[in-house]
Amino acid sequence: MATIASLPQEQSAIRWHPPSYDIRLETIPVPKIQNPDDVIVKVKLAALCGSDLHIYRGHGGVTAVHTCGHEFIGEVVELGSSYGAASAKGRPALYSSLKVGDKVVSPFTVSCGECHVCRLGYTGRCPEGFLFGSPALEGGQAQYVRVPKGGGTLFSLSDPTTWSSSLSNELKEKALTGLADSSLLMLADILPTGVFAAQQAINHPKVAPVVTGKPWPLCFSQADLAPGNEVGLTTEDRTLTVAIIGLGPVGVCAAVSMLDVVTTRQLPFRIVAIDPIEARREKMKAVYAAIDAGGKGTGDFAVCSIDEAKDKVKEWTGGVGCTAVLEVVGNTSALTLAYDLVRAFGVIVSVGVHGEPPLPLTGRQCYNKNVSLDFGRCPARAMFPIAFDLLVKRQDVFGGVGEAASLIDKVVDFTEAAESYEQFDKGKVGKVIFDPWK
Structure with a gap:
C-alpha cells in the first residue's frame, strides 16, 4: 500500500440528514483503504449537482445520514495493494500506472472496467458500481473520499496517455496544464x-x-x-x-x-x-x-x-x-x-x-x-474522452467562473453548504463548487 504521508484522522464533510432539506457541516473520520482496489483521494474541489436535490428534497427514497456529492477532482494520497503489482497485468491501465500524487477526476459512479457491462461501454450500470453521495458510498463533498475500483473508475489527469482522445498526447498535455480545475471538474458528471x-x-x-x-x-x-x-x-x-x-x-x-x-x-x-x-x-x-x-x-x-x-x-x-x-x-x-x-x-x-x-x-x-x-443514467466514464475534447474546444463557455456565460456561478467554502443547497433548490443560483480547504 502506497501513501503520500500520514493522513489526518478527521475531516470536514457536507452531510445530509433525513427526512429532507437538512444539510450539515460535520467532522467525520478520514476514509481508509478497505479493499486492494481502493484509492483515497484528497478532494481539491467538489460540486453541487441537480441530482443531489432529489435526496435533499426527500424524494430519493433515502433514510440514512451520509456525505453528499458525486462530482469531485483531487489528488491521489493512498493506494491499495493492487496498484503497481504483478497482478495488475491485463487489468485497466491505472492499476499499473496510477501513482500517489497523481491528479484525478472521478465519474459519479464506480465502475470496475473489467466486466462484460463495462467492456461494452455501459459503465454507469456496472454490477459492482455504486453512486457516490449515497448511503452505499460516501460522497465527494468532503476533504477526502474513498474510491472503490479506482483503476476502473478514475481518470488520471497526470497521465493523458491512459485514455483516448481525438487530440494528440501533446495537445492533451497542453490542455491539461491550461485548464482550470473548476473546468475539469465538469467531467465528473454534467458535461458527459x-x-x-x-x-x-x-x-x-x-x-x-x-x-x-x-x-x-x-x-x-x-x-x-x-x-x-x-x-x-x-x-x-x-x-x-x-x-x-x-x-x-x-x-x-x-x-x-x-x-x-x-x-x-x-x-x-x-x-x-x-x-x-x-x-x-x-x-x-x-x-x-x-x-x-x-x-x-x-x-x-x-x-x-x-x-x-x-x-x-x-x-x-x-x-x-x-x-x-x-x-x-x-x-x-x-x-x-x-x-x-x-x-x-x-x-x-x-x-x-x-x-x-x-x-x-x-x-x-x-x-x-x-x-x-x-x-437512464449516463455511462460517464465511457463518455469522458468525447466530453474532454468538447471541454477543450468550448473554453469560451466552460472556462470561466461567475461570468454571464460561465456555467459555474461561484466557488464557496463548506460553511456555505446549507445556503447553497437552498438557493440551488429554489433556482436562485446555478452551478456551485465547494472548496474543502477554503
Whole structure:
C-alpha cells in the first residue's frame, strides 16, 4: 500500500440528514483503504449537482445520514495493494500506472472496467458500481473520499496517455496544464451527461433519415441503391429539429454538445432550448452568445419558455413536431411536454433522474406516435474522452467562473453548504463548487 504521508484522522464533510432539506457541516473520520482496489483521494474541489436535490428534497427514497456529492477532482494520497503489482497485468491501465500524487477526476459512479457491462461501454450500470453521495458510498463533498475500483473508475489527469482522445498526447498535455480545475471538474458528471444526451439523439435510428438523407429503412443500407419509387427528401425533411427541456447545468451542456454535433456534421438544424425559469433562459442566451460563429453553425437556435416553445415548434415544423427531444429535468411534467413536442417516429432522450411517480405516457400514446423513449443514467466514464475534447474546444463557455456565460456561478467554502443547497433548490443560483480547504 502506497501513501503520500500520514493522513489526518478527521475531516470536514457536507452531510445530509433525513427526512429532507437538512444539510450539515460535520467532522467525520478520514476514509481508509478497505479493499486492494481502493484509492483515497484528497478532494481539491467538489460540486453541487441537480441530482443531489432529489435526496435533499426527500424524494430519493433515502433514510440514512451520509456525505453528499458525486462530482469531485483531487489528488491521489493512498493506494491499495493492487496498484503497481504483478497482478495488475491485463487489468485497466491505472492499476499499473496510477501513482500517489497523481491528479484525478472521478465519474459519479464506480465502475470496475473489467466486466462484460463495462467492456461494452455501459459503465454507469456496472454490477459492482455504486453512486457516490449515497448511503452505499460516501460522497465527494468532503476533504477526502474513498474510491472503490479506482483503476476502473478514475481518470488520471497526470497521465493523458491512459485514455483516448481525438487530440494528440501533446495537445492533451497542453490542455491539461491550461485548464482550470473548476473546468475539469465538469467531467465528473454534467458535461458527459450532456454529451450523452446529444449523442443518444443524433445516433438514434429514428433520426437516421434526417442525417443520411435517405428515407426509412433505406437510411440503414450500406449499398448505394438506385432510385426507386421514392420521392426525394426536401430541404425541410433534412432539417433536424431538436427541443431541449431543462436549462440547468446539464441542460446547458446538452445544448452546447448538440450545437457542436450539428455544426461539426454540417447538418441543417433548428434547436429550441426550454425552461420556465427566466434566469436559466438568460444563462442559456449568454452561453450561446459567447460561442464563436464557427461553433454556432447556420441553423436556428431559440431560447423559450414552455408556451413560447410550443408555438416555436409549431411555427418551425407546421405542427409536425421535433425530430428529437432531450429531457434533462427528471419529472413527469417535463416528459409530458416532451411527448407534446416530439413528432411521430420521433425520439425522446431522457437523462433526468426520475423518481417513483409512474410515467405520464400511456401505451396508446406511445403507439399512436411510434415514439421511442430512451431513458437512464449516463455511462460517464465511457463518455469522458468525447466530453474532454468538447471541454477543450468550448473554453469560451466552460472556462470561466461567475461570468454571464460561465456555467459555474461561484466557488464557496463548506460553511456555505446549507445556503447553497437552498438557493440551488429554489433556482436562485446555478452551478456551485465547494472548496474543502477554503
